[in-house]
Amino acid sequence: xxxxxxxxxxxxxxxxxxxxxxxxxxxxxxxxxxxxxxxxxxxxxxxxxxxxxxxxxxxxxxxxxxxxxxxxxxxxxxxxxxxxxxxxxxxxxxxxxxxxxxxxxxxxxxxxxxxxxxxxxxxxxxxxxxxxxxxxxxxxxxxxxxxxxxxxxxxxxxxxxxxxxxxxxxxxxxxxxxxxxxxxxxxxxxxxxxxxxxxxxxxxxxxxx
Amino acid sequence: xxxxxxxxxxxxxxxxxxxxxxxxxxxxxxxxxxxxxxxxxxxxxxxxxxxxxxxxxxxxxxxxxxxxxxxxxxxxxxxxxxxxxxxxxxxxxxxxxxxxxxxxxxxx
Numbered sequence: 331x332x333x334x335x336x337x338x339x340x341x342x343x344x345x346x347x348x349x350x351x352x353x354x355x356x357x358x359x360x361x362x363x364x365x366x367x368x369x370x371x372x373x374x375x376x377x378x379x380x381x382x383x384x385x386x387x388x389x390x391x392x393x394x395x396x397x398x399x400x401x402x403x404x405x406x407x408x409x410x411x412x413x414x415x416x417x418x419x420x421x422x423x424x425x426x427x428x429x430x431x432x433x434x435x436x437x438x439x440x441x442x443x444x445x446x447x448x449x450x451x452x453x454x455x456x457x458x459x460x461x462x463x464x465x466x467x468x469x470x471x472x473x474x475x476x477x478x479x480x481x482x483x484x485x486x487x488x489x490x491x492x493x494x495x496x497x498x499x500x501x502x503x504x505x506x507x508x509x510x511x512x513x514x515x516x517x518x519x520x521x522x523x524x525x526x527x528x529x530x531x532x533x534x535x536x537x538x539x
Numbered sequence: 540x541x542x543x544x545x546x547x548x549x550x551x552x553x554x555x556x557x558x559x560x561x562x563x564x565x566x567x568x569x570x571x572x573x574x575x576x577x578x579x580x581x582x583x584x585x586x587x588x589x590x591x592x593x594x595x596x597x598x599x600x601x602x603x604x605x606x607x608x609x610x611x612x613x614x615x616x617x618x619x620x621x622x623x624x625x626x627x628x629x630x631x632x633x634x635x636x637x638x639x640x641x642x643x644x645x646x647x
Contacts, residue, residue: 383641
């Protein structure tokens with residue numbers, strides 16, 4: 331008892347406590363997000379570098395269908411982020427059924443994004459004859475950087491849909507903890523965040539410059 | 540009672556549903572502005588500044604509200620973000636002057 335009275339308040343950094351006040355899964359996801367953000371930063375930087383340095387950079391993104399498609403895709407992703415937030419909100423209040431419903435809505439938004447993106451890709455490949463290695467304008471780096479950047483992002487969206495599906499099943503059957511919904515939400519919002527840079531830098535800049 | 544409910548809301552969710560919807564609408568409006576600017580006759584430098592500025596604001600809103608960082612401890616933010624921002628600045632400092640130089644060297 332006397333020992334307890336003589337204990338002094340120690341810093342949260344001295345061990346045995348949680349200085350970030352988040353669980354380890356959430357902190358792990360944050361670390362992954364930061365490293366993935368650097369990957370996308372490097373790719374966006376490479377795209378911008380090549381674009382600035384290359385004369386006659388192709389601009390095949392016409393208002394219809396490319397800009398319309400990419401704008402609708404942006405709305406799909408933003409809306410799916412809202413439904414994901416609602417899923418996390420429901421999970422934080424202990425409502426598993428509602429959380430699963432919102433996760434499924436998020437997956438629908440993500441699937442709509444992928445379908446629209448693939449349609450836009452096919453339009454570029456079939457109508458404009460753009461491939462990752464060649465195009466009619468003689469600037470092969472355009473296809474290489476465009477498909478690498480948007481392809482990596484689309485891969486993240488597809489992995490996100492699968493991840494959310496697993497989380498929905500686990501949450502619905504009470505096998506997963508409710509905090510897992512929040513961790514998956516972090517990933518989904520990051521995918522949305524990355525698109526907020528790809529959309530203007532790749533598509534909208536093509537309309538003017 | 541309502542005060543207690545609000546306190547619970549703040550504790551478990553960080554922000555209210557209304558705040559989330561407001562952020563979502565703000566993000567949609569900013570996206571609309573970006574598309575509108577792309578087809579307006581404005582100087583390229585202003586267009587680029589607006590585009591990058593709006594993208595950064597949108598990213599900040601997503602990180603702060605949707606990813607909940609606004610309601611986490613400052614120590615988490617300080618551990619994760621300064622080095623990310625520093626790395627991006629370093630990449631910009633290394634690559635952008637060179638790409639601009641190459642742009643100036645293009646045959647007229």
